Amino acid sequence: GAGVSQTPSNKVTEKGKYVELRCDPISGHTALYWYRQSLGQGPEFLIYFQGTGAADDSGLPNDRFFAVRPEGSVSTLKIQRTERGDSAVYLCASSLSTGGSTDTQYFGPGTRLTVL
Amino acid sequence: GNSVTQMEGPVTLSEEAFLTINCTYTATGYPSLFWYVQYPGEGLQLLLKATKADDKGSNKGFEATYRKETTSFHLEKGSVQVSDSAVYFCALSGSGGSYIPTFGRGTSLIVHP
Secondary structure: OOOOEEEOOEEEEOOOOOEEEEEEOOOOOOEEEEEEEOOOOOOEEEEEEEOOEEEEOOOOOOOOEEEEOOOOOOEEEEEOOOOHHHOEEEEEEEEOOOOOOOOOOEEOOOEEEEEO | OOEEEEOOOOEEEEOOOOEEEOEEEEOOOOOEEEEEEEOOOOOOEEEEEEOOOOOEEEEOOEEEEOEOOOOEOOEEEOOOOHHHOEEEEEEEEOEOOEOOOEEOOOEEEEEEO
């Protein structure tokens, strides 16, 4: 089957605009993660879903960031009032089980967000 | 808090050379340790993992041994190929009851023919 997909692959927006980034996990994967990766850095955790609920959103930097997963599959990361500092690659990953420490996460190709 | 420190890149090698990429970590308890690889234009993918002390993870000729006494998980390969050129990320999870992974900054590997 297909891997994790993310759309769009690139998004350019203006400061202050609203953006939505979409993640399609591997079918049947209950755990879904969002990360942000800045240039020259490793992925930085944002939020983790187990099914439909956000099990851990401690990595969201502020209340401009929000994510949903209403049916337990596709997830959308929403950023309000974008700032230039939000420019980064946003990664999504999914895993089969319950987010245990040994789970293998499967990553999507990422969405490159540029805020002008 | 948890942290992962990797050697800075880029690491530049000739084909068939021996590779070591150093990784050390700070964590409580007994985390699981991972190496991920990101080939140009592709997403991160798991290369290997080890879940307890003295375990050795291996895949595609790469190896790493979980050394709790030195809090290290160095990545090695005996003979690199041009196709190994990529960015390699060391990561941990499962520290202090948290399953949220912590990643290092990544080390770029460039292999010349």
